[in-house]
Amino acid sequence: MLAPQVLDYDDSMSTPKGVLYSLFRDIAFEEQIMSFRDAVTFRISFACPKALRGLRLGQSKRLEEGMLVALIGLEASALSTTFMVIEQRQTTFAMRPRTGNDLRASVVLSLADTSDTDAVRRLLYNSKGTRQERFGLVELPNVLYVGFYWTLKDLQDKSASDKDLAFITSIAPSTTGSSPELSPPEYALVDDFAFQLNSLRKKDDAAYASSLTLRPLELASNNEAKIIAIDSLCRETTLDRGQATALCENLCRGFAFTQGPPGTGKSFLGVALTKVLLESRGPISRRSPVLIVCTTNHALDSFLKDIQAAGVTKIVRLGSNSKETWTKAFSLRAVARGLKKTTLERSRENQAHRQVEGLTIEGTSWCESLNADVLSWPAVRELLKTRYPAILERFAGLEKVDSSRISDIRLARKAGGFAFEFWATGGDINDLDRLLEKFSSMLGNQYEFRNDADDVDLQTRYRILDNIALNAANTAASDPSSGCDVWKMTFRERQRLLNKWKEEIDPRTILDRTAEIHRRHQVAVLKRGEVHNDIDARCLREQDVIAMTMTACAMKSSMLNQLEVQTVICEEAGEVMEAQTLCTLFPSVKHAIFIGDPLQLRPQINQPALSLETTVGASYRLDESLMERMMVPSTPGTQPIASSRLDLQRRSHPDIADLMRCTQYPFLKDHELARSREMVAGMLDRVWWLDHEMPEDTPDPGSSMAKSFSNAYEVEMVAGLVEYLINSNEFNYQDITILTPYNGQLAAFTHRLSGMCSLWLSEKDRESLILEGLLEPDEASFGAKADLNLASMLRLATIDNFQGEESKIIILSTVRSNFESRVGFLKTPNRINVGCSRAKNDF
DSSP: OOOOOOOOOOOEEEOTTOOEEEEEEEEEEEEEEEETTTEEEEEEEEEOOGGGTTTHHHHSSTTOTTEEEEEEEEETTEEEEEEEEEEEEEOHHHHHHHHSSSSEEEEEEEESSTTOHHHHHHHHHHHTTSSOOEEEEEEEEEEEGGGTHHHHHHHHHHTTOGGGSTTHHHHSOSSTTOOOOOOOOGGGOSTTOOEEOGGGBOTTSOOOSSOOEEOHHHHHHOHHHHHHHHHHHHHHBSOOHHHHHHHHHHHHOSEEEEEOOTTSOHHHHHHHHHHHHHHTOOGGGTTOOEEEEESSHHHHHHHHHHHHHTTOOOEEEEOSOOOOGGGGGGBHHHHHTTOOOOHHHHHHHHHHHHHHHHHHHHHHHHHHHHHHTSOOHHHHHHHHHHHOHHHHHHHHGGGGTTTTTOOSHHHHHHHHHHHHHHHHTTHHHHOGGGHHHHHHHHTTSOOOOOTTOOHHHHHHHHHHHHHTTTTOSOTTOOOGGGOSSGGGSOHHHHHHHHHHHHHHSOHHHHHHHHHHHHHHHHHHHHHHHHHHHHHHHHHHHTOSEEEEEHHHHHHTHHHHHHHTOOEEEEETGGGSBHHHHHTTOOTTOOEEEEEEOTTSOOOOOSOGGGSTTSTTHHHHOTTOBHHHHHHSOOSTTOOOOOOEEOOEEOSSOHHHHHHHHTTTOTTOEEOHHHHTOOOOTTOSOSSOOOOOOOOOOOOOTTSGGGGSOOOHHHHHHHHHHHHHHHHHSSOOGGGEEEEESOHHHHHHHHHHHTTTSEEEOOHHHHHHHHHTTSSOGGGOGGGOGGGSOGGGEEEEEEGGGOTTOOEEEEEEOOOOOOTTOOOGGGGOHHHHHHHTSOEEEEO
């Protein structure tokens, strides 16, 4: 390890194009750790900036578990980059016993690509000084490795063949300008197939004489039959006409898209479709489960709650980041506990687990040899096998003792190591009486020797003693290489022999063997994953609904392929990157339903410079959803796909809904529920605009506030307006939400209003403010929704983190006011649409 240096610096950096990143310096390799999951991992330390010393690193958003980092190495004029994932971070307090000071912190890193054995070898060589690269550690903010890796991997696998992607001719038509083909789902093309709609009927109505059904082939070719079916749905169910029409069209199209403006009941339609699809399953669809995917855990949990309330109980939720405790009962692990494994499954699972565990144990020994710079049994075994086979037999012979009891290679190798370590430390010299006890304990007390032992037990005892060579024959031999008198050596003689072996072992051999163990371990991990996938797939086949986020879907792609899922419903499809959406279209999918709104917020990406709103980003279109590309194509000559739309909104009073009607949704109608919204006392109009000419703030270029925009005049106006609304009405703070497009303004509101009332920030907003240095971690303790009384909490949010939510009163602070008439990303209609469509009573 390099000598600790006192370095104080600012880790916060930015590229010439304004991309933020953190750079940590003075990197030193501390140790190698063998992980059961990731094989060889590396603990590296770094000079910790003063601002992150003590407990502050743990409270910050720096170097959090799961984040992607780059280890940048410089050797001569050559530059190397190794992408790694943070497994653990350690503060300067925790590192004090290692470094003797409070100046260095550390992280444990695993390789992003664990199959890259060359990278493992190169880092191992650097850790022992065989190579002399100087390193820096770079972290990009909020780049969660699993958030994109599995999606890219799945797309790479799918790109190998067109057959690996459903609806490929519609997604990427061979003829420019052609309209995507629309036909009923393949499983519904059988004569007399009908969707069963009885589960949608009003529960309080009298029994019906006939079943409510829908025949896709008939409706696809007969518009009159379609109108009759829609009329029946409007009469016998709680669906409004727009929802009934969309339901019919979604069932009659294999590749279906539905636009749902704010407050029109997108989730209600999704639940109705799920119920119909489950009710209509039969031999033709092989009773495969329906796959529900959403982009966020919050949206997924909300949808699942609605499905559960509708009576669907056989649900499995994949993914572990839900904040709702009730979802634990529906996790795959919880559901799988009730699955009785077959004998073959248990055998394969145990064998795969033993293989990984055995290699983990062996790899741990190699790593310990590197860390402590001492001889480990694996390294000695390699040497003895080549040069001193007779000595090897005196230790390794124990690995073959009583094969009926030591059949597991893990214990066999451990037994040999036990003998060597006992010999190297002189255990047999100092404490012969406890040798057998330690041996039995090491093997899990498989041997329980008794004073009144029978002949068989005594024979086993003598064989063990003989294999340890305490009673070895030919002890008169003087050549140590014969192996016959190693157990008769004094402790000093043993130390001399150990030093001789240490000189004979090439350090590169240990490094290369450690890298090879890493490779073999990862092969074993893949095989174990395949075994678990097979068992999980059998469990999932018995479910009605499989629910997961887009990220989880990409991670479990190979397992889901085994299920031959035929139907996928994607909620909030307008917020999902096209790349992620493609991961849901397995070859077996015959029916894909996308529900969302391409006119609301696009998918969020980490780098705004690569968004569609910029010249550079327009070439990549990373934040364009498949829904937007198919429904609102930007390529000249491309025809939009036929789609459905919901047209009856229940959220906003008509005066507020006019904002949406006159800009984005001229077809939008108002439900009676929206017309009955109560008036806000003290306000002349439901929609009130304040036009001012007070310029936005111009903070010090070196301050954290310079990274975003704020407007002090609007902060004071909003604070006064909140007080006025609370004092003039029966509304509570929880009925009011302050929206703004910019983090700088959000931070300004936070500091100004924290003394007035309790504040509630979403976890995403809170993390963004801390990351940009606009809020200290100890200032943001008010973000825990579950721990506070919501009635006394005022909601603060950025527009981008408020889609899908609503509030009785919305106060929107647009911030921008300058002589150059720059409006920034407020020029995006999608963002303005969301900001103006959240209010129920007043805006």
